[in-house]
Amino acid sequence: PRVFIPRDAAALSVGADAVASAVRAEAEARDLAVEIVRTGSRGLLWLEPLLEVEGPDGTRYAFGPMTPEAVPELFEAGVPAPDTAHPLALGPTEAIPYLADQHRVTFSRCGIIDPLSVADYRAHGGFAGLDRALTMTAEEICAAVTDSGLRGRGGAGFPAGRKWDTVRTAPGETKYIACNADEGDSGTFADRMLMEGDPFLLIEGITIAGLATGATEGFIYMRSEYPHAITTMRDAVALAEAEGWLGDGIHGTDRRFHLHVRVGAGAYICGEETAMLESLEGRRGQVRAKPPLPALEGLFGKPTVVNNVLTLAAVPDILAFGPDVYATFGVGRSRGTQPFQLAGNVRRGGLVEVPFGISLHDLVYRFGGGTASGRPVKAVQAGGPLGAYLPEHLFHLPKDYEAFAAVGAMVGHGGLVVFDDTVDMAAQTRFALEFCAIESCGKCTPCRIGSQRGVEVIDRIVAGEDRDANLALLDDLCTVLADGSLCAMGGLTPQPVRSALRHFPEDFDRPPHTGTARQAAE
Ligand code: NAI
Numbered sequence: 001p002r003v004f005i006p007r008d009a010a011a012l013s014v015g016a017d018a019v020a021s022a023v024r025a026e027a028e029a030r031d032l033a034v035e036i037v038r039t040g041s042r043g044l045l046w047l048e049p050l051l052e053v054e055g056p057d058g059t060r061y062a063f064g065p066m067t068p069e070a071v072p073e074l075f076e077a078g079v080p081a082p083d084t085a086h087p088l089a090l091g092p093t094e095a096i097p098y099l100a101d102q103h104r105v106t107f108s109r110c111g112i113i114d115p116l117s118v119a120d121y122r123a124h125g126g127f128a129g130l131d132r133a134l135t136m137t138a139e140e141i142c143a144a145v146t147d148s149g150l151r152g153r154g155g156a157g158f159p160a161g162r163k164w165d166t167v168r169t170a171p172g173e174t175k176y177i178a179c180n181a182d183e184g185d186s187g188t189f190a191d192r193m194l195m196e197g198d199p200f201l202l203i204e205g206i207t208i209a210g211l212a213t214g215a216t217e218g219f220i221y222m223r224s225e226y227p228h229a230i231t232t233m234r235d236a237v238a239l240a241e242a243e244g245w246l247g248d249g250i251h252g253t254d255r256r257f258h259l260h261v262r263v264g265a266g267a268y269i270c271g272e273e274t275a276m277l278e279s280l281e282g283r284r285g286q287v288r289a290k291p292p293l294p295a296l297e298g299l300f301g302k303p304t305v306v307n308n309v310l311t312l313a314a315v316p317d318i319l320a321f322g323p324d325v326y327a328t329f330g331v332g333r334s335r336g337t338q339p340f341q342l343a344g345n346v347r348r349g350g351l352v353e354v355p356f357g358i359s360l361h362d363l364v365y366r367f368g369g370g371t372a373s374g375r376p377v378k379a380v381q382a383g384g385p386l387g388a389y390l391p392e393h394l395f396h397l398p399k400d401y402e403a404f405a406a407v408g409a410m411v412g413h414g415g416l417v418v419f420d421d422t423v424d425m426a427a428q429t430r431f432a433l434e435f436c437a438i439e440s441c442g443k444c445t446p447c448r449i450g451s452q453r454g455v456e457v458i459d460r461i462v463a464g465e466d467r468d469a470n471l472a473l474l475d476d477l478c479t480v481l482a483d484g485s486l487c488a489m490g491g492l493t494p495q496p497v498r499s500a501l502r503h504f505p506e507d508f509d510r511p512p513h514t515g516t517a518r519q520a521a522e
C-alpha cells in the first residue's frame with residue numbers, strides 16, 4: 001500500500017519527517033513493502049502532519065495530526081489500512097468538510113501528487129494548458145486570459161490579460177516574465193504551499209506567459225525565508241529542463257523559454273514590483289517611480305510581465321478548460337477562484353480555495369471554526385499587515401475586490417488573520433505604523449518619517465495626552481501617507497490605522513494617563 005506524508009514546510013515544522021521515519025521503521029520491522037510518497041500539503045494545517053493511506057480502490061484515508069507514537073497502531077491490520085478504529089482516523093480525506101466544501105482549481109493537485117514527479121503531474125492533468133497554448137498565437141493566449149476575467153492575485157487585482165497584452169505589443173525583441181514569489185504578507189502562505197506542492201504548475205504558467213508575450217526568459221523571485229520552496233522550485237526547474245519542456249525546443253517545437261530562480265535577502269518591500277526588479281538586477285530593493293510601467297520598461301529596462309505566483313498558476317487551467325469555464329466562478333468583476341488563507345487565532349487554519357463571493361463569515365466560521373482560544377472573534381485583518389481590521393458586523397461582506405474597496409478594505413493576497421476579544425486594537429495600530437517604519441525603503445518622506453511620527457502619536461493617544469488633538473494629528477498623518485507616498489507600502493498603512501479607529505474606538509479611549517508617553521512606556 002501507498003502512504004502519503006507531506007514534505008511541505010508547515011507539515012515538517014510539526015514533525016512530518018519523524019512520522020515518515022516511524023512508518024519506514026515499522027514497515028521494515030514487519031518486513032512489509034510500504035511505499036511512502038512525500039507530497040505537498042492538503043492545506044488542512046491544524047491536522048498536520050496529515051498522513052494518508054491509500055485504500056484498495058485508490059481512495060485515500062486521512063489520519064492526523066499524526067505522531068510517531070501513533071504509527072504502530074496504523075499497522076494493526078497487518079499493513080497500513082484505512083482503519084477507522086485508529087484514534088486519529090479522519091475517514092476519506094476528500095470527505096472532510098473543510099476540503100469537500102472547497103472548489104479547488106489552482107490547488108487541485110497540491111497535497112495529492114509527488115511535487116517532483118513529472119509523470120504524476122502529467123497523470124493529473126498537467127501540461128494540458130501548455131499543450132493548448134502551443135497551438136495558439138500570442139494574441140489568442142492574451143485574449144483567453146482576458147476573457148477568463150483573471151485579475152492579479154498579488155493583491156492589486158489588475159486584469160492579467162491586459163497586462164500581458166501591453167507587454168506583447170510593447171516594442172523590442174527582449175522581454176521578460178518576473179514571477180513575484182516574495183510572499184511577505186503576514187498570514188499568507190499560498191504561494192509557498194503551491195511552490196512546494198505543485199511547482200510544475202507555476203513553471204507551466206510562466207512558460208505560457210512567455211509564449212503569450214514573446215518573452216523567452218523568466219525569473220522567479222523568492223524570499224529567503226522559504227528554504228524548502230526554493231529547493232523544490234530549483235529541482236523542478238532542473239527536471240523541467242531535463243524533460244524538454246523548458247529551455248530550447250519546448251515539447252519538441254521551435255519555441256524556447258529559460259527560467260531562473262533568484263532569492264531575495266529578506267525585505268518586505270522587495271514584494272513591491274519595482275523594488276523586486278531592482279533587487280533582481282542586483283541592487284538594493286528600492287521602489288522606482290511609475291511611470292514607466294514595468295510592462296513597458298521593467299527588468300533591465302525591457303518590457304516585463306510582473307505577476308504573482310497565484311496569477312501565473314491560474315493560467316494553465318484557464319487554457320486547459322477554456323476561459324468561459326473559469327469565468328463562470330465568482331461575482332461581479334472578481335472572477336474565478338481565490339485561495340484564501342486562514343491564520344492567526346483560528347481553530348482550523350489553512351488554505352481554502354473557493355470562488356470569489358464567499359462571505360467573510362463563512363470563511364471565519366464555517367471553514368475556520370471561530371477562534372482557537374474559544375473566545376469571541378473581535379476582528380479579522382484582511383489582506384496582510386496593511387489591510388483593514390474588520391469587525392463582526394462587516395462579516396457579511398462577500399469576498400470581492402470592489403465590495404471590499406467600498407468599505408476601505410482590500411482582498412489583497414487572500415490572507416485573513418483572526419483575533420479574539422483580548423486583542424488591543426491600539427497596540428495593533430501601533431504595530432502597523434511600526435511595521436511601516438521598519439520596512440520602509442526610505443525613498444519618500446511621508447513613509448520614512450511619517451510612519452515613525454505615527455508611532456509616537458499613537459503612544460501619546462494611548463497615554464491619554466491631549467487626546468483629541470493627537471487623534472486629529474493621526475488622521476492628518478494618514479491622509480499625508482495615503483496621498484503622498486510613492487508606493488503602496490506608505491499608501492496603504494493608513495488602512496489598518498483608520499479601520500481600527502473607526503471600528504474599535506473604545507480601544508483608544510483609555511482613562512487619561514498622568515505622565516508623558518515616554519514615562520508610560522518606561
Ligand atoms: P498597482 O495598482 O499600482 O498595480 C497593479 C499592477 O498592474 C502592477 O503590476 C502595475 O504595473 C500594473 N499596471 C497598472 N496599470 C497598468 C497598465 N495600464 N498597463 C499594464 N499594467 C499596468 O498596485 P501595486 O502597487 O503593484 O500593488 C499594490 C497591491 O499589492 C496592494 O493592493 C496589496 O493588496 C498588494 N500587496 C501584496 C503583498 C503580498 O505579499 N502579496 C504585500 C503588500 C501589498
Ligand code: SF4
Pocket residue numbers: 269287439440441442443444445447448485486487488489490491
Ligand atoms: Fe519607499 Fe515607503 Fe516611499 Fe514606498 S512609500 S517608496 S516603501 S519610502
